[in-house]
Amino acid sequence: MSTTEIGGPSWRARLRALTPNTRRVLYAWAAAVAVIAIGSLFNPDFATWSSLRVMLVVASFIGFVAAGQMLVVLVGGIDLSIPWVLNGAAIVLTTTSLGQTGRTGLALALALGLGAVIGFANGMGVAWLGVPAVVMTLGMNGVMQGLTLGLSKGLTCASCASYAPKPLREVFVDKVFGVPAQLLLWAGVALLLTVLLTLTTFGRRVYAVGVSPRGAYLSGVSVRGVTVALYTLSGVFAAIAGIALVAYGGQPSLGLGDPYLFESIAAVVVGGVSILGGRGHYVGVVAGSLTLVAVVTFLQAQRVPEYGRSIIYGLVILAILLTYGREKSNA
Amino acid sequence: MVLTEKSEMQVMAIEASGVDRAFGGVQALRGASFAARPAEIHALAGENGAGKSTLIKVLCGVITADRGKVEIFGQQVRRVVEPAARRGLGVATAFQELSLIPDLTVAENLLLHSPPRGRLGLVRRGRLVPEAEAILHRYGVDYIDSRLTAAELSVAHRQVVELVRVLATEPRVLILDEPTAALPDKQVEWLSGHMRRLRDAGTCVIFTSHRWREIEALADRVTVMRNGTHVATRENLSEAEAVTLMSGRTFEGTYPDVTTIATGETALRVSDLRGGRLQGVSFSMRQGEILGVGGLAGQGQRDLFLTLFGAQRAAAGNLEVGGFPVTLRRPRDAIRAGLGIAYVPEDRKAEGLFLPLSIRDNIALATLARRSSGGLVSRGREAQAVASLVGQLRIGAGRSTSQAVGNLSGGNQQKVLMARWLLTDAQVLLLFDVTRGVDAATKRDIFDLIAQLAAQGKAILFYSSETEEIAHLCHRVLVLREGRVAVELDGPVRDAERIVAASLKEVPGA
Numbered sequence: 001m002s003t004t005e006i007g008g009p010s011w012r013a014r015l016r017a018l019t020p021n022t023r024r025v026l027y028a029w030a031a032a033v034a035v036i037a038i039g040s041l042f043n044p045d046f047a048t049w050s051s052l053r054v055m056l057v058v059a060s061f062i063g064f065v066a067a068g069q070m071l072v073v074l075v076g077g078i079d080l081s082i083p084w085v086l087n088g089a090a091i092v093l094t095t096t097s098l099g100q101t102g103r104t105g106l107a108l109a110l111a112l113g114l115g116a117v118i119g120f121a122n123g124m125g126v127a128w129l130g131v132p133a134v135v136m137t138l139g140m141n142g143v144m145q146g147l148t149l150g151l152s153k154g155l156t157c158a159s160c161a162s163y164a165p166k167p168l169r170e171v172f173v174d175k176v177f178g179v180p181a182q183l184l185l186w187a188g189v190a191l192l193l194t195v196l197l198t199l200t201t202f203g204r205r206v207y208a209v210g211v212s213p214r215g216a217y218l219s220g221v222s223v224r225g226v227t228v229a230l231y232t233l234s235g236v237f238a239a240i241a242g243i244a245l246v247a248y249g250g251q252p253s254l255g256l257g258d259p260y261l262f263e264s265i266a267a268v269v270v271g272g273v274s275i276l277g278g279r280g281h282y283v284g285v286v287a288g289s290l291t292l293v294a295v296v297t298f299l300q301a302q303r304v305p306e307y308g309r310s311i312i313y314g315l316v317i318l319a320i321l322l323t324y325g326r327e328k329s330n331a
Numbered sequence: 332m333v334l335t336e337k338s339e340m341q342v343m344a345i346e347a348s349g350v351d352r353a354f355g356g357v358q359a360l361r362g363a364s365f366a367a368r369p370a371e372i373h374a375l376a377g378e379n380g381a382g383k384s385t386l387i388k389v390l391c392g393v394i395t396a397d398r399g400k401v402e403i404f405g406q407q408v409r410r411v412v413e414p415a416a417r418r419g420l421g422v423a424t425a426f427q428e429l430s431l432i433p434d435l436t437v438a439e440n441l442l443l444h445s446p447p448r449g450r451l452g453l454v455r456r457g458r459l460v461p462e463a464e465a466i467l468h469r470y471g472v473d474y475i476d477s478r479l480t481a482a483e484l485s486v487a488h489r490q491v492v493e494l495v496r497v498l499a500t501e502p503r504v505l506i507l508d509e510p511t512a513a514l515p516d517k518q519v520e521w522l523s524g525h526m527r528r529l530r531d532a533g534t535c536v537i538f539t540s541h542r543w544r545e546i547e548a549l550a551d552r553v554t555v556m557r558n559g560t561h562v563a564t565r566e567n568l569s570e571a572e573a574v575t576l577m578s579g580r581t582f583e584g585t586y587p588d589v590t591t592i593a594t595g596e597t598a599l600r601v602s603d604l605r606g607g608r609l610q611g612v613s614f615s616m617r618q619g620e621i622l623g624v625g626g627l628a629g630q631g632q633r634d635l636f637l638t639l640f641g642a643q644r645a646a647a648g649n650l651e652v653g654g655f656p657v658t659l660r661r662p663r664d665a666i667r668a669g670l671g672i673a674y675v676p677e678d679r680k681a682e683g684l685f686l687p688l689s690i691r692d693n694i695a696l697a698t699l700a701r702r703s704s705g706g707l708v709s710r711g712r713e714a715q716a717v718a719s720l721v722g723q724l725r726i727g728a729g730r731s732t733s734q735a736v737g738n739l740s741g742g743n744q745q746k747v748l749m750a751r752w753l754l755t756d757a758q759v760l761l762l763f764d765v766t767r768g769v770d771a772a773t774k775r776d777i778f779d780l781i782a783q784l785a786a787q788g789k790a791i792l793f794y795s796s797e798t799e800e801i802a803h804l805c806h807r808v809l810v811l812r813e814g815r816v817a818v819e820l821d822g823p824v825r826d827a828e829r830i831v832a833a834s835l836k837e838v839p840g841a
Binding site (some may be wrong): 199201202207208212215216221224 | 346531640661667681685686687692696707
């Protein structure tokens with residue numbers, strides 16, 4: 001560029017020089033900070049560490065499911081089976097562990113395995129049978145709901161009253177250096193996903209498939225393999241969220257996962273991940289999860305009634321997405 | 332230039348002045364101006380990245396200018412973004428990126444904006460096909476079946492439909508961006524006829540082309556652009572002058588010398604290959620040889636390339652790479668097979684490049700595993716490998732390799748794609764129309780590169796929609812006709828007419 005500017009480039013120019021991916025992550029964090037800032041204008045306690053800590057813990061549950069959702073959205077897919085995979089995994093964990101410490105490992109393996117198996121089945125359906133992701137995963141959600149309700153007899157089975165085993169519950173109640181262990185787990189997930197997506201051959205292939213499946217295929221990428229792996233991971237993350245929720249709350253309930261379908265998609269989109277695939281980072285999704293929780297917390301603090309909360313919640317998400325949409329598209 | 336009083340007084344059909352426009356960090360237009368009169372054919376020339384396409388998009392209102400104004404018949408258009416609004420002003424545009432909707436039929440696409448309606452304003456579906464056929468007939472292209480979907484047509488036929496759709500609006504200003512890039516010679520003539528007819532009827536026709544002889548044959552005036560600005564507008568301009576104006580450099584001889592005959596080992600042997608339009612193709616090529624594939628459009632050239640790359644299943648036939656028989660089920664097999672096979676496609680946006688991804692990611696994609704351990708990419712080795720190719724191919728004039736490929740000009744994008752496949756070190760290169768829509772200077776770079784690769788011992792299968800290029804660049808030319816090798820010509824053929832003649836022989840009705 002030969003244009004000379006006085007006083008260095010403007011912030012606008014600097015913003016434009018960033019890659020679209022980085023810019024989207026910045027916007028997501030700006031949205032999170034803005035919501036928290038507005039909240040603390042109304043209520044000075046809103047941005048204190050103890051309040052933030054609670055918000056972060058609540059956000060981490062969304063963060064886990066949104067991790068899986070983001071992975072499939074990156075290749076232009078969607079996972080609608082999250083609610084009952086989550087719920088199923090939560091119930092498998094308590095009913096197989098029977099609350100006994102000695103069975104923790106087995107129960108964890110079974111719960112995570114369930115998520116992986118269902119996710120794998122979703123991936124196979126989408127990649128090999130060519131079933132549209134919406135249909136495949138919605139169908140799987142129904143199957144999981146039926147299985148869960150049937151096998152647990154509507155959560156009235158003998159072992160259904162069990163609690164999560166003690167070591168698990170302690171992990172989620174304990175603090176390490178004053179930080180809830182759960183947040184450390186979330187930080188670990190964030191680090192893992194960032195490394196996976198930006199530094200590995202797998203991550204590079206994910207973005208390539210997301211941008212152009214045909215182009216990726218012609219470059220020797222196994223498009224089907226990548227797709228199946230991503231859906232499997234999404235199932236595993238739904239199971240992790242289920243485990244985290246029972247460990248945190250002690251016992252599972254029916255419909256435990258229902259709120260997380262909408263929230264996982266909203267966190268992914270508010271986090272700057274393109275619903276068309278190929279663009280976005282988990283760092284943005286972390287901000288997206290936090291933004292959602294901050295909005296809800298703020299509305300609760302303002303004593304807005306339930307129906308009003310729903311309306312405002314929806315409008316705020318729309319408003320945030322409209323701001324993103326104003327960005328001129330490149331190329 | 333002497334301006335007569337008349338032309339001074341004459342209202343310009345379309346005029347842009349002082350237009351600026353940036354994409355991301357790239358300034359595509361800087362103070363660009365352009366003016367075209369009614370009843371003239373006005374060519375817009377310039378290298379890739381000179382800003383032609385951007386200027387055209389500003390003229391027809393697909394994008395707005397950051398600064399500057401556009402006037403249509405003396406009337407200033409304000410921040411109107413909808414091309415539909417400009418249609419009302421009599422401006423019609425056919426774009427380089429085909430704008431047909433793939434899953435709609437030709438008839439539906441043709442009548443998209445003005446479908447036949449019944450009394451209640453509902454579309455009368457029964458009238459669609461007859462009306463579309465009437466339009467196709469009026470423009471002399473009855474050979475296109477209006478009931479096929481756009482996706483089922485060849486690239487050339489899709490372009491024809493796109494053009495018919497625009498011509499049928501009988502516009503006052505007709506803008507054609509690279510209308511001939513995908514057209515065989517016969518259809519180029521057809522289009523030329525319509526452009527002249529519209530001009531004689533008073534329409535202002537603006538077009539871009541990388542083929543100088545078309546500009547010479549058609550244009551009344553030529554405007555040359557470079558680096559996003561207007562360089563010159565002339566009535567008479569020789570090719571040499573134009574190239575100098577476009578590039579600021581001078582060129583001697585467009586094609587590298589390929590007279591030395593390749594004597595390497597056999598790199599690829601194909602026998603009785605069938606599948607798609609292929610009806611049994613047999614040939615072999617040596618290391619160091621550039622083998623041209625000629626023929627009329629749609630004689631199986633594309634099927635041949637895709638099958639040799641494993642992207643399309645062969646129904647029958649044998650393939651030997653480096654002396655060993657191979658079976659290719661998917662592109663990955665071809666990349667790994669023996670000497671390695673690489674395929675550079677014509678449609679670089681749909682089949683080759685990942686526009687939002689960086690130059691580095693695009694180049695590294697096919698060879699990720701070679702620079703990684705335990706699944707982790709070694710960023711240092713990657714940066715090194717990418718940098719050496721970026722330097723060797725002179726990609727993007729010192730731009731950072733983390734820039735999105737979508738911000739690069741067409742020529743540079745093509746080089747990025749070539750770089751990806753050179754990195755695989757494949758010894759058999761399948762180059763399918765790689766110079767399509769590429770400017771003269773970049774073309775020259777690509778030809779030199781191909782000759783250099785052949786000299787290093789790579790076997791190159793080369794197809795181009797411009798027969799001229801096959802005639803000059805190839806050691807040997809296979810002319811395909813109806814899915815078979817009809818004639819084999821020793822090269823360099825030099826005279827493109829010989830290839831064309833061989834393509835036509837015995838084809839009834841051609």
